[in-house]
Structures are given as structure tokens and as C-alpha cells.
Amino acid sequence: MVGLENDIKNGIDVLQKGGTILYPTDTVWGIGCDALNEAAVEKVFSIKQRPKEKSMIILLADARDILQYVATPHPDIIAIVESFDRPTTVIYKNALDFPANVVNLDGSIAIRITTDPFCKALIKRFRRPIVSTSANISGALTPSIFKMIAPAIVSNVDYVVKYRKEDDTIHAPSRLVRINDDGTLEILRG
Numbered sequence: 001m002v003g004l005e006n007d008i009k010n011g012i013d014v015l016q017k018g019g020t021i022l023y024p025t026d027t028v029w030g031i032g033c034d035a036l037n038e039a040a041v042e043k044v045f046s047i048k049q050r051p052k053e054k055s056m057i058i059l060l061a062d063a064r065d066i067l068q069y070v071a072t073p074h075p076d077i078i079a080i081v082e083s084f085d086r087p088t089t090v091i092y093k094n095a096l097d098f099p100a101n102v103v104n105l106d107g108s109i110a111i112r113i114t115t116d117p118f119c120k121a122l123i124k125r126f127r128r129p130i131v132s133t134s135a136n137i138s139g140a141l142t143p144s145i146f147k148m149i150a151p152a153i154v155s156n157v158d159y160v161v162k163y164r165k166e167d168d169t170i171h172a173p174s175r176l177v178r179i180n181d182d183g184t185l186e187i188l189r190g
Helices: 002-016 038-048 063-069 077-082 117-126 151-156
Strands: 021-024 029-032 057-060 088-092 109-113 130-134 175-179 185-189
Touching: 002 021, 002 117, 021 117, 029 038, 038 130, 038 151, 057 063, 057 117, 063 077, 063 109, 117 130
Parallel strands: 057 109, 088 175
Antiparallel strands: 021 029, 029 130, 057 130, 088 109, 175 185
16 A cells, blocks of 8 residues: 555656656556646657547546536436446546646547546646556557557656556446437447
């Protein structure tokens, strides 16, 4: 637990200073930053060599937090999200309060409520959403485990989380969905 606590404290320190972190999520290893800090998000685009038109996933700790960052969520959004039985990223229309480089050109935002203990604790204590984009150069293989991450990624982030570095459990990327007006899910990635 001491190691996890150190990672949370160090991660928050780096995020507060506009830095980037390399960290395990409930799916794959990710590059993260303060999702409300435009300059930090630019750093992530640069590290990934990712085109600016491709938006990134945002992690939140609790389903109720969606209400703060989405203008018109489905009326039953909290119940819908809490019913998911696996990591699921939802694309929402009408993002609120995010910098332009986080929001898709159509005004939408991709948000996942994390179940990972490290991510949940980090976000709750940081009190802000964080970016979660796969820890790879854009177009390269998505790293499920730490040892799959390219050295260029590791050396360009400001902090590498130690928690789960030795874990070789393979996790798939999250399911990607859109919630229709009637509450049904449109599966965009399985």
C-alpha cells in the first residue's frame, strides 16, 4: 500500500504542475494529464505524435461526475453507466468546461468511469478529470502491459507509475459506445 500511496502523491504532484504520467488503467497502460489543462494535453499529443483531430478519452472516478462535464446526458445516465459489467467508454454530446484540444470537433467527449483502484484514488484526490490515451506512438500497437511500452514513450513522460509495472495480465481496451435517446447502446467498438 505504501508504494501505491507514493504513486498517488507523485502522480498528483506531476498533474498539478501540468505534467504527464504513464499509468495502468482498468484496461491498458495510458498516458495521462490534467484533462482541463490545455498545455498538458498538448504535451500528450506531442508524446504520442497523434493528430490533433483525434480526441482522447477522459477518466472520471464516479458516474455522478458526468453531470459536471456533459451538458445534456441521458436522464438515466448514472444508472446506465453503473450497470456496465466491463470497462466502457461512452461518447457524449455537448462536453462542458474542457479545453478545445480535448473535445472532438463535433463537441463530443469520450468518458469512462474507471474501476481501477489506483486511477479512482488518483482522480478523487486530484479532484479533476484526467486524460487516458493508450501509451503508444499513434498507430502503433496498444500496450496492455508495461513491458510493451516503447522506450520513447517512457522517457518522454514526467512520471512513470510503479503500481502494476510487473503485472503481465492482459486487458483489452474499453468497449466504446454511444447512448441513444431511448437509452439503448450503440456499440462502436466491442
